[in-house]
Amino acid sequence: MSIATFIQQEIFAARLASADSHQVLVVYDPDLRYRQLCLDMADKHRVVVDATKSSLQSRAQALEALQHLGQKLIDQLLVYVPVAKPLEDETRQTDPFALYAACGAVFPEGDGDEYRNLCMKAKPDHATQIRSIFDKDPNPSFAVIDAVGGGLEWPNLRTLLEVESSRDILFALLSPSERQQESLKGTDAWVTEVKTLLQNAIGFKLRTRAKSWSSIADELWTYLLFSEFAFDLPTELPEALGTMPRAPAEAEPLIEDLCERLRNDRRTQPAYIDRAERIESELELVNHCQAMADLGRKDTFPFEERTFMHQAIVALQADDTDRVRDILDRHSQSVWTGKGESQAQWDLLGSALMLKEACEQRELELPNYVRNMESLLEFYVCQLRDVDRLHREFEQAVSDYDWQDTFGVMEPVKHRIRQSYGRLIEKVQINFTRHLEQTGWPVTGYLSNTDVFDKLVAPRLQQSGHKVAYLMVDALRYELGVALEQQLKEDGKVELKPALVQLPSITLVGMASLLPGASSSLVLKNTDAGLVPMMGDQAVSTVPQRMEWVRKRYGQRFQEGRLEDFVRSKFDVDDTTELLILRSVEIDSHFENHPDTAPEQITKALQRIRRAVHKLQERGFNQIVIATDHGFFMNTHAGAGDTCKKLPGNWLNIHERCLLGDGAEDPNHYLLSAEKAGIRGDFSKLAGPRSMAAYRSGLLYYHGGASLQECVVPVLDIQLKEAEQPAIQQASVVLNYKNGAKRITTRMPVVELSVETQDMFSVGVSFEVLLEAQNKKGEVVGEAKPGGVVNSATGTITLEPNNKAQVTLRMLMEYEGKFKVKALNPTTLAVYAQLELETDYTV
Known part of the structure; x- marks a missing residue:
């Protein structure tokens, strides 16, 4: 199809026939390029008005034709106007043909109607040649455009590869299917066509004299990827690479299109990765480009992705979060993030950015919530707890990547982000301990852990046949409760409540506080063996002692076991059981023994809780209450000397985070009476560091003290519904x-x-x-x-x-x-x- 026929049929005729044109088209053409094309389109159903010679006469002809169109005496009206299309309202008002443009279609309409772009649409297989022609002559004749291609249509290549366009032929040559490879092996008649096609399409002259697909493909891959790399560079190529063959500027769009298709098509992506890695090594790009700080915006080769990562790390250290986000957005879909090791590094950077931004935002908001304990608790439950989640996810990303970070590339990121988190948390902690001294604990208006069983579990057991499961999960801090709430919504109606732990925030005391009658009976004794929680005259320090306390009250209606054993069906639930206690200690155990890798264990613990809930639903349980003894704090931001010196006096040191007993006070400690701290028993006072410091260095994880992370915990009250098919x-x-x-x-x-x-x-x-x-x-x-x-x-x-x-x-x-x-x-x-x-x- 000639360029003239293409414009007549695919542009003018198509626009006249569109529903929005009302069968009217005005063609503005100051260069008189399209005049004859328009005149040749006149027939008995289509009137063409030519405004070239007489404006007055042509206006009359156009008006008459418009009337005939309304009377359906003709089908279409084309008005040819040999001036530039009016762009401003003032010029439109003086244009006698603006009326026809307003009620119909207009040419040109946008950049796509430029002559150069129309030529490339007409001959998409020869876009590179057409760009070259226009670079030399901005107004080539139709004859010059029609001569492009010379009538060659690559018959052998089209037949063997079963594709039509030059673009698709090139794509198939780069990564052919097995069937296409077999077809190419059967003959070499296509080789001559390939040489001409490559020269015309992307300016590539094959060097190899071999006639096999593999030899041609090797050379073509190198030319293609190196050309894209060179196009993307904002500076000149290194001297050592200056003589490498690369595509001319007019071939850049086609080169970029082919590379993008090869990277993004799942069928060709493995081949792209393999070729790019091999070419990078063969050309020694890492060595030749090591002095270059800016390699553009694309990551054609794997070493470029590493330079972008370096730029993001530098930007993060400079607090340029906009720059970091821009790099992350651009490389979120990079082919190199499909490699697991690379993805781990980018995930770590993404987690770092989210945590940093959250810390900065919460730090700005904090002054609005420090006037009293109630407002600070509200701030934590609604917003600050999400910072703890982001911090945990960041530490998990660190754990996922640390094993391969042999050169410490991410050390600056880890240090910077941990300091941001630590700065916010320390500000929060100073305000929390200040209010703790003034207000006491627990805070009026909040559910206390000592009331959980009596208020949420015991009333349900008064209904005969009502089955209640009570999950006592060790170290389930508040942000994890929020995550659980989202996971369990499909199993029933879930209500999440914040609860305040019994001080000191340790397992020994916390698990006892979750027992029946704890609000009135729990006391803490100071014995030769140390701290012993008591319910009346019965010690409840161990699991058997605590379970015996429950059994005395509920007899055969009660059964207990480890949550993990229940999930793995290691014990059966009796038909007579109406109160089932399931115990889980995985989170606390992993943090106590392996704090550096423990974050990933949290996911497994939550998965087991979720499976337990589903099994309880299948077993006919009506209600589930999930409670915990205490929260925890991940102390990754602390340095070697970030410790607190103990107060002198007769103190019992609890988990290196708080003191029970009596003694002196100093500005670095909060101190309040045991009664004000909600503690009954043999101890007169409770004290602890005002900051997040512990009494011993090196603690990456702890609980036992007084902080929002340790003392505000979730309680989930779940009313189960009947199981549904997933x-x-x-x-x-x-x-x-x-x-x-x-x-x-x-x-x-x-x-x-x-x-x-x-x-x-x-x-x-x-x-x-x-x-x-x-x-x-x-x-x-x-x-x-x-x-x-x-x-x-x-x-x-x-x-x-x-x-x-x-x-x-x-x-x-x-x-x-x-x-x-x-x-x-x-x-x-x-x-x-x-x-x-x-x-x-x-x-």
């Missing part, structure tokens, strides 16, 4: 790894997860999936790395129907061998899909 049954889950690859070469492989459904009723429904790698014994050897699409609290991925997600699996460092990646129901652990893989690590 909506996921309306869809199918699909797992894929590198387009069918069966071996992983990294301990952080990226798996594609998708939820596919043809059910129209599933539209708008979100599906939740748990991803695990299991060995042949069913043992978990890999899990979805929290962050990004993976919820940090639940460890699950939530997808809309017919959506996909790239999920990084974190394999156990010591595991090697065969395994299955399983997509599971998070509550029932039913298997939706599985993928068999095997490790193939390079040692």
Whole structure:
């Protein structure tokens, strides 16, 4: 099709026929380029008015034609005006043909109607040549444009590759399917066409004399990726790379389009990654470009992504959060984030940015909430607790990345962000301990832990046959309760209440405070063996003692056990049981013994609670109350000397965070009477550091003292509903790894997860999936790395129907061998899909 015919049919005729044009088109053409095209379009159904010679006469002709159009005597009206299109209101008012433009369509309309762009639309396969022509002559004739291509249509390539356009031919040559490769091997008649096509389309002259696809593809990949790299550079190429062949400027759009398609198409992405890594090594780009600080905005090669990461780290240290966010946004979809190790680093940076911004915002708001204890508690429950969540997720991201950070690249980020968090928390803590001395504990108007059983559990047990489960979870701080509330909403009506712990905030005292009658009977004795909580004359220091206290009151209606054993069906619930106590100590245990890696264990603990709730629902329980003994604080911001010296006197040191007894006071400590602190027993006073410091250095995790994180805890009251079939049954889950690859070469492989459904009723429904790698014994050897699409609290991925997600699996460092990646129901652990893989690590 000639350029004239293209403009007549695809532009003018199409615009006349559009619904919005009312069959009227005004063509403004100051260069008289389109006059003959317009005149040639006149026929008995279409009137063409030419305003070139007489404005007065042409206006009359146009008015008459418009009347005929209204009377349906003609079908279309085209008005040709040999002047520039009026752009301002004033010039439109003086334009005699503005009326026709207002009631119909106009040409030109936007940049797409520029002559150059029309030519490229007419000949998309030869866009590079057309750009070159316009660079030399801004007004080439139709004949020059028509001559582009010379009538060649690459018949052999189109037939063998089964594609039409030059753009698609180039894409197929770069990454052909097996069928396309076989077709190319069968003949070499296409080689001559390739040489001409490459020269015309992207200015590439093949050097190789070989006629095989692999040889041509090797050279083409290098030319293509290096050209994009060079186009994107804001400065000149290094001298060592200056002679490398690269595409001319007019080929830049086609080069960028091909590279983007290769990176973003899941079928070609593995090939792109492999080629880019190989070319980067062959050209020694890292060495040649090591002195360059700015490599542009694209990350064609993997080493560029590392430079962008360095820029983001520098920006974060300079408090330039806008710059950090811009880099994160640009690289969130980068092909290199599909590599698990790279994703872990970017996730850490993203967590750092969110925590930093949250700390800065809360620090600005804090002065509005420090007037009294009530307002400070409200601030924590509604807003500050989210900073604790972001801090926990940041520390989890640190744990995920630390093992591979052999050069300490992220150390400046860790230090900067921890200091931001520490600065905010210390300001909050000073105000909290000040109010604690003035107001006392617990605060009137808030639920106390000592009242939880008597107010929320005991009344339900007065109804015969009403089954209540009481989950006593060790160290479930408030922000984790918020996460649990979101997870459990599908199982019933969930009410989250903030509760205030019994001081001191340790397991020994906290678990006793959750027993029946604790509000009136709990006292703390000072014995030779240390602190002993008592209910009347019965010690309740150990699990058996505490459970015996409950059994005395509820007899055969009561049963207890470990939550983990219940989830794993290691014991049965009796039919006569109406009060079931399930105990969980995983969070506190992991933090006490392995504080550096404990954040990831929180996700597992919450998953077990969620499964327990689902099983209780299946067992016919009506109500669940989840309570905890105390919260905790992650003390990662403290330096070596950030400790507090103990007060002199007769004090019992509790968990290096508070003192019970009597003695002196100083400005660094809060001090109040035991009665004012809500403590009954043998101790007269309670004291502790005003700051978040402990009495001993090196504590990454602690509880026992007085802080919002340690003393404000969640209570979840759940009214269960009947179990329903999960909506996921309306869809199918699909797992894929590198387009069918069966071996992983990294301990952080990226798996594609998708939820596919043809059910129209599933539209708008979100599906939740748990991803695990299991060995042949069913043992978990890999899990979805929290962050990004993976919820940090639940460890699950939530997808809309017919959506996909790239999920990084974190394999156990010591595991090697065969395994299955399983997509599971998070509550029932039913298997939706599985993928068999095997490790193939390079040692």
